[in-house]
Amino acid sequence: MSARLNIYGDAISGNCLKVKWTADLLGLQYDWIETSVLEAETRTPEFLAMNPAGQVPTVVLADGAVLAQSNAIILYLNKVHSGGLLPQEPYAQGKVFEWLFWEQYSHETAIAVRRFHKHYLKKSDAEIDPKLMEKGAAALTLMENALKDGAYLVGEKLTLADISLVAYTRLAHEGGFDLEPYPAIRRWIARVERDLGLQPAQTPERAA
């Protein structure tokens, strides 16, 4: 472990990529310690001693202090490095927080969880709780309506809300969610991917 930011993350996890993208946008130097969820590397005694919740992402700061929870980490990094990814105006800031909590409660729990079952655990549709599809579709509909009026989720520039929400939304097809009925979401994904310097996830390879 070096005396700079250490990010323990799994590259297949949108939650972990949020932290990578935010660190990259802020121009931070860090070490990425690949930590496989599927191989239970987050459940070893060593990992649990660092983060008893046994989850990635987990970061270890230069002074050894540990911080977990993807959205807490990106808020922290943005604050410490004076990023402009969280509006200072209280109501706009409140709306970013609203999206971040909604993401963890109502979006990740359907879109990311269904992707995990389908794409990584290779379950058939019949083996996956049908409520996940229903809940995910409701989440996408809410986002589509919110994005009809603006380029970003809050205000007219990229915020942590976009970084957080795009992580699993851009991979929704891997969970069996077709984004074709959601044109505002697709435009927003392309915009945020451009801002983050990412290759498009919704490409022809999707049909391959």
Place this chain on the structure above:
Amino acid sequence: MSARLNIYGDAISGNCLKVKWTADLLGLQYDWIETSVLEAETRTPEFLAMNPAGQVPTVVLADGAVLAQSNAIILYLNKVHSGGLLPQEPYAQGKVFEWLFWEQYSHETAIAVRRFHKHYLKKSDAEIDPKLMEKGAAALTLMENALKDGAYLVGEKLTLADISLVAYTRLAHEGGFDLEPYPAIRRWIARVERDLGLQPAQTPERAA
């Protein structure tokens, strides 16, 4: 609707009580509009027009702007009214955020959800997903270990993390979670209830 803070909440919901307690601590004037989840008052066309997620708490500010998600609302109220419930030091602030996101992902989804099934929907233990008990016990163990070393979750005074986490932890028995094996949690609940001016939830009436 008056031109001051309107809180749409259900008094049986810990998520809603977080907002009430924070508003009370900050000395705010507000109207509480009781909105029953069980009677689907959060699913009316009028309510969905205000908050398309169909959830309480939802607040309408004096200027008509709407904000949802319990933890986002308490962060907003604390910021606007210069409350001292969120540390300014970045790492301590990050830890409060970590607890707030963990609460919504790993605690509320077990402790509050099991309470809802058992206490309000009156399901028998056999009808409730057994994973909820397991997940809730893991959450309580994590809190117990965190509270062994300190009076509060972050630092030596009350923060939004305590307000958020105490909401359902103090009612855990209604979900079938016995707090007897968690002495540090019980001491912390008593302390936070005192700070918030609440009657103890874990009283002899529990056995009645």
